[in-house]
Amino acid sequence: MYRVILASNSPRRKDILENLGIKFSVVTSEVEEKIDCSVDPYNLTCDLAYAKAKNVSERIEGKAIIIGADTVVLHQKILGKPRNHQEAYEILKSLSGKAHEVVTGIAVIDNDRKKQVTEYEVTKVYFREISDEEILKYIQTGEPMDKAGAYGIQGKASLFVKKIEGDYYNVVGLPIFRLGKIMHRYFNMNFL
Protein backbone atom coordinates (compact mmCIF):
# COMPACT_ATOMS: atom_id res chain seq x y z
CA MET A 1 0.00 0.00 0.00
CA TYR A 2 1.27 3.41 -0.96
CA ARG A 3 1.67 6.25 1.48
CA VAL A 4 -0.03 9.47 0.43
CA ILE A 5 1.80 12.70 1.21
CA LEU A 6 0.36 16.18 0.89
CA ALA A 7 3.21 18.55 0.02
CA SER A 8 1.57 21.61 1.49
CA ASN A 9 1.62 24.00 4.38
CA SER A 10 -1.98 25.05 3.71
CA PRO A 11 -4.38 24.08 6.51
CA ARG A 12 -7.23 24.35 3.99
CA ARG A 13 -5.75 21.69 1.69
CA LYS A 14 -5.25 19.42 4.70
CA ASP A 15 -8.88 19.93 5.80
CA ILE A 16 -10.24 19.12 2.33
CA LEU A 17 -8.26 15.88 2.11
CA GLU A 18 -9.18 14.94 5.68
CA ASN A 19 -12.85 15.37 4.77
CA LEU A 20 -12.50 12.44 2.41
CA GLY A 21 -11.30 10.23 5.24
CA ILE A 22 -8.04 9.36 3.48
CA LYS A 23 -4.94 8.42 5.43
CA PHE A 24 -2.12 10.79 4.55
CA SER A 25 0.72 12.75 6.07
CA VAL A 26 1.86 16.30 5.45
CA VAL A 27 5.39 17.28 4.45
CA THR A 28 5.85 20.95 3.72
CA SER A 29 7.80 21.82 0.59
CA GLU A 30 10.79 24.12 0.69
CA VAL A 31 9.98 25.78 -2.60
CA GLU A 32 10.18 29.53 -2.61
CA GLU A 33 7.19 30.67 -4.61
CA LYS A 34 7.89 33.33 -7.15
CA ILE A 35 5.06 34.57 -9.32
CA ASP A 36 6.37 35.56 -12.71
CA CYS A 37 3.54 37.60 -14.22
CA SER A 38 5.00 37.29 -17.73
CA VAL A 39 4.32 33.54 -17.93
CA ASP A 40 1.07 31.81 -18.78
CA PRO A 41 -0.86 31.62 -15.47
CA TYR A 42 -2.19 28.10 -16.07
CA ASN A 43 1.32 26.78 -16.73
CA LEU A 44 2.59 28.75 -13.76
CA THR A 45 0.28 27.00 -11.29
CA CYS A 46 1.20 23.62 -12.79
CA ASP A 47 4.93 24.38 -12.58
CA LEU A 48 4.67 25.54 -8.97
CA ALA A 49 2.49 22.57 -7.96
CA TYR A 50 5.01 20.24 -9.57
CA ALA A 51 7.99 22.00 -7.94
CA LYS A 52 6.35 21.56 -4.50
CA ALA A 53 5.58 17.86 -5.02
CA LYS A 54 9.04 17.20 -6.52
CA ASN A 55 10.80 18.99 -3.65
CA VAL A 56 9.05 16.75 -1.13
CA SER A 57 9.59 13.59 -3.19
CA GLU A 58 13.35 14.24 -3.07
CA ARG A 59 13.35 14.60 0.71
CA ILE A 60 11.39 11.54 1.79
CA GLU A 61 12.33 7.89 2.17
CA GLY A 62 10.32 5.04 0.68
CA LYS A 63 7.50 4.67 -1.81
CA ALA A 64 4.86 7.36 -1.79
CA ILE A 65 2.33 9.28 -3.82
CA ILE A 66 2.98 12.97 -3.34
CA ILE A 67 0.40 15.68 -4.03
CA GLY A 68 1.34 19.35 -4.58
CA ALA A 69 -0.92 22.28 -5.43
CA ASP A 70 -0.75 25.96 -6.17
CA THR A 71 -3.57 28.51 -6.34
CA VAL A 72 -3.67 31.94 -7.96
CA VAL A 73 -6.44 34.40 -8.75
CA LEU A 74 -6.63 35.81 -12.27
CA HIS A 75 -8.10 39.21 -12.90
CA GLN A 76 -6.34 41.24 -15.58
CA LYS A 77 -3.12 39.90 -14.03
CA ILE A 78 -1.97 37.09 -11.76
CA LEU A 79 -2.86 37.80 -8.14
CA GLY A 80 -1.05 35.84 -5.45
CA LYS A 81 -1.05 36.52 -1.72
CA PRO A 82 -1.01 40.20 -0.76
CA ARG A 83 2.28 41.45 0.72
CA ASN A 84 0.60 43.99 2.99
CA HIS A 85 -2.76 45.58 3.83
CA GLN A 86 -2.44 48.16 1.07
CA GLU A 87 -2.00 45.46 -1.54
CA ALA A 88 -4.92 43.48 -0.06
CA TYR A 89 -7.05 46.63 -0.36
CA GLU A 90 -6.03 47.17 -4.00
CA ILE A 91 -6.71 43.54 -4.93
CA LEU A 92 -10.15 43.47 -3.27
CA LYS A 93 -11.05 46.83 -4.81
CA SER A 94 -10.17 45.47 -8.26
CA LEU A 95 -12.29 42.34 -7.70
CA SER A 96 -15.34 44.29 -6.46
CA GLY A 97 -18.41 43.93 -8.69
CA LYS A 98 -16.54 41.75 -11.19
CA ALA A 99 -15.91 38.14 -12.12
CA HIS A 100 -12.47 36.53 -11.82
CA GLU A 101 -10.90 33.11 -12.21
CA VAL A 102 -9.33 31.00 -9.51
CA VAL A 103 -6.76 28.60 -10.96
CA THR A 104 -5.24 25.72 -9.02
CA GLY A 105 -2.47 23.61 -10.49
CA ILE A 106 -2.20 20.11 -9.09
CA ALA A 107 0.72 17.70 -9.38
CA VAL A 108 0.79 14.06 -8.35
CA ILE A 109 4.06 12.12 -8.28
CA ASP A 110 4.58 8.41 -7.75
CA ASN A 111 8.22 8.32 -6.67
CA ASP A 112 8.51 4.55 -7.12
CA ARG A 113 7.17 4.18 -10.63
CA LYS A 114 8.62 7.59 -11.56
CA LYS A 115 5.20 8.61 -12.77
CA GLN A 116 3.89 12.16 -12.63
CA VAL A 117 0.72 13.95 -13.67
CA THR A 118 0.10 17.69 -13.63
CA GLU A 119 -3.20 19.39 -14.44
CA TYR A 120 -5.07 22.55 -13.50
CA GLU A 121 -8.64 23.47 -12.66
CA VAL A 122 -10.43 26.80 -13.15
CA THR A 123 -13.40 28.16 -11.18
CA LYS A 124 -15.11 31.43 -12.05
CA VAL A 125 -16.09 33.56 -9.04
CA TYR A 126 -18.49 36.54 -9.21
CA PHE A 127 -18.13 39.23 -6.53
CA ARG A 128 -20.83 41.75 -5.75
CA GLU A 129 -19.85 45.41 -5.32
CA ILE A 130 -17.92 45.80 -2.07
CA SER A 131 -17.72 49.21 -0.38
CA ASP A 132 -14.41 50.64 0.86
CA GLU A 133 -15.69 50.32 4.41
CA GLU A 134 -16.39 46.63 3.91
CA ILE A 135 -12.96 46.06 2.35
CA LEU A 136 -11.25 47.73 5.30
CA LYS A 137 -13.32 45.77 7.81
CA TYR A 138 -12.58 42.55 5.97
CA ILE A 139 -8.83 43.24 6.00
CA GLN A 140 -9.07 43.74 9.79
CA THR A 141 -10.29 40.13 10.13
CA GLY A 142 -6.80 39.01 9.05
CA GLU A 143 -8.31 36.57 6.54
CA PRO A 144 -6.75 38.01 3.37
CA MET A 145 -3.06 37.84 4.19
CA ASP A 146 -2.23 34.17 3.54
CA LYS A 147 -4.58 33.71 0.62
CA ALA A 148 -4.33 34.17 -3.13
CA GLY A 149 -6.49 37.08 -4.26
CA ALA A 150 -6.61 38.39 -0.66
CA TYR A 151 -9.76 36.51 0.27
CA GLY A 152 -11.08 33.21 1.59
CA ILE A 153 -14.37 32.04 0.10
CA GLN A 154 -14.69 29.66 3.07
CA GLY A 155 -14.61 32.59 5.52
CA LYS A 156 -16.20 36.03 5.69
CA ALA A 157 -15.49 36.70 2.00
CA SER A 158 -18.42 34.35 1.37
CA LEU A 159 -20.47 37.51 1.97
CA PHE A 160 -19.00 38.98 -1.26
CA VAL A 161 -19.58 35.97 -3.52
CA LYS A 162 -22.71 36.19 -5.71
CA LYS A 163 -22.09 32.91 -7.49
CA ILE A 164 -19.40 30.55 -8.69
CA GLU A 165 -19.05 28.36 -11.75
CA GLY A 166 -17.00 25.24 -11.12
CA ASP A 167 -15.52 23.34 -8.20
CA TYR A 168 -15.81 25.18 -4.86
CA TYR A 169 -12.89 23.21 -3.41
CA ASN A 170 -10.70 24.47 -6.23
CA VAL A 171 -11.16 28.01 -4.86
CA VAL A 172 -10.18 26.85 -1.37
CA GLY A 173 -6.97 25.38 -2.81
CA LEU A 174 -7.51 21.72 -3.71
CA PRO A 175 -9.63 20.72 -6.75
CA ILE A 176 -10.88 17.52 -5.24
CA PHE A 177 -12.99 16.44 -8.24
CA ARG A 178 -9.94 16.64 -10.54
CA LEU A 179 -7.64 15.08 -7.95
CA GLY A 180 -10.04 12.15 -7.55
CA LYS A 181 -10.05 11.64 -11.31
CA ILE A 182 -6.25 11.79 -11.56
CA MET A 183 -5.80 9.32 -8.71
CA HIS A 184 -8.26 6.89 -10.22
CA ARG A 185 -7.17 7.17 -13.83
CA TYR A 186 -3.38 7.35 -13.51
CA PHE A 187 -2.61 5.86 -10.08
CA ASN A 188 -5.34 3.27 -9.75
CA MET A 189 -6.41 4.67 -6.38
CA ASN A 190 -10.02 5.12 -5.37
CA PHE A 191 -10.88 7.64 -2.68
CA LEU A 192 -14.28 6.06 -2.01
Ligand SMILES: Cc1cn([C@H]2C[C@H](O)[C@@H](COP(=O)(O)OP(=O)(O)OP(=O)(O)O)O2)c(=O)[nH]c1=O
Ligand atom coordinates in the same frame (compact mmCIF):
# COMPACT_ATOMS: atom_id res chain seq x y z
C1 LIG B 1 -9.01 32.27 -3.37
C2 LIG B 1 -8.72 31.52 -2.10
C3 LIG B 1 -7.44 31.08 -1.79
N1 LIG B 1 -7.19 30.39 -0.63
C4 LIG B 1 -5.85 29.93 -0.26
C5 LIG B 1 -5.53 28.51 -0.74
C6 LIG B 1 -4.00 28.48 -0.60
O1 LIG B 1 -3.67 28.02 0.71
C7 LIG B 1 -3.60 29.95 -0.76
C8 LIG B 1 -2.79 30.18 -2.01
O2 LIG B 1 -1.45 29.95 -1.73
P1 LIG B 1 -0.58 28.76 -2.31
O3 LIG B 1 0.76 29.32 -2.60
O4 LIG B 1 -1.30 28.05 -3.41
O5 LIG B 1 -0.48 27.73 -1.09
P2 LIG B 1 0.09 27.93 0.38
O6 LIG B 1 1.32 28.83 0.37
O7 LIG B 1 -1.02 28.32 1.30
O8 LIG B 1 0.51 26.46 0.78
P3 LIG B 1 1.65 25.50 0.09
O9 LIG B 1 2.41 26.29 -0.94
O10 LIG B 1 2.52 25.04 1.22
O11 LIG B 1 0.86 24.37 -0.51
O12 LIG B 1 -4.81 30.71 -0.82
C9 LIG B 1 -8.24 30.11 0.26
O13 LIG B 1 -8.03 29.49 1.32
N2 LIG B 1 -9.52 30.54 -0.05
C10 LIG B 1 -9.81 31.22 -1.18
O14 LIG B 1 -11.00 31.57 -1.40
